[in-house]
Amino acid sequence: MENPNLWWGALTAYLHYLGLMLSFGALGVEVFHLKPEMSLTEAKRVAFADIVYGIAAVMILVTGVLRVLYFGKGSDYYLNNPFFYVKVGIFVVVGLLSLYPTITFIFWFRDFQKNEVPKLDMGKAQLLSNLIKGELLGFTLIPLSASIMARMTL
Numbered sequence: 001m002e003n004p005n006l007w008w009g010a011l012t013a014y015l016h017y018l019g020l021m022l023s024f025g026a027l028g029v030e031v032f033h034l035k036p037e038m039s040l041t042e043a044k045r046v047a048f049a050d051i052v053y054g055i056a057a058v059m060i061l062v063t064g065v066l067r068v069l070y071f072g073k074g075s076d077y078y079l080n081n082p083f084f085y086v087k088v089g090i091f092v093v094v095g096l097l098s099l100y101p102t103i104t105f106i107f108w109f110r111d112f113q114k115n116e117v118p119k120l121d122m123g124k125a126q127l128l129s130n131l132i133k134g135e136l137l138g139f140t141l142i143p144l145s146a147s148i149m150a151r152m153t154l
Contacts, residue, residue, distance in 0.1 A: 009071035012063050019059035024139050026053035030101070031132045036125045040117045047105045047112070054102065057095065064091075083149035087142055094138035097131050104128060 016049045029049035068078045078084045108118040120128075 005071065008133065009067075012066050012071045016063035016067060017057055018064060019056045020139065020142065021121045022056035023053055023060065024136065026056060027132055027136050028138065031129055031136065033133050034120075034125060034129055034132070036120050036122050038117060038120065040112075040115065043108060043118050044112060047108050050102055050105045053098070057098070060091070078149075081149050081152055083145050083152060087145035087149060090138050090141050090145060094142075097134045097138070101131050 026049040030046050030053070033046050033049075035042075038046070047111045068075050072078065
């Protein structure tokens, strides 16, 4: 019989990568639909994309921990590699960048309950857009860090 950890490891890696793709896609939806003058449908699309992004980020975190502890190359490999810390650091920075947009979108649900479009002035729209673009940049750097990490010999 085959090693069951092989299958769990493959599933964990797959979910980890899927989380990264979902995060990137959700942030893309947010940045392309976010504007000062949105329809109710567009605003709901942005808020829903942020929910998907949050779920995907949790999926990345959980599967990342599982990979380090059980299904990856072993915790010694990761914890002794400086690019692992770069990767985790970028993930933390992206998470911090996401706080303001996520809190903003949570408050939009009060408007949605009244069937109203959330008010968004040009300055706030630009700030939210810039923060989301920063998150997208971070999500492009995470796989680069992982690629460098995988090729380092310690």
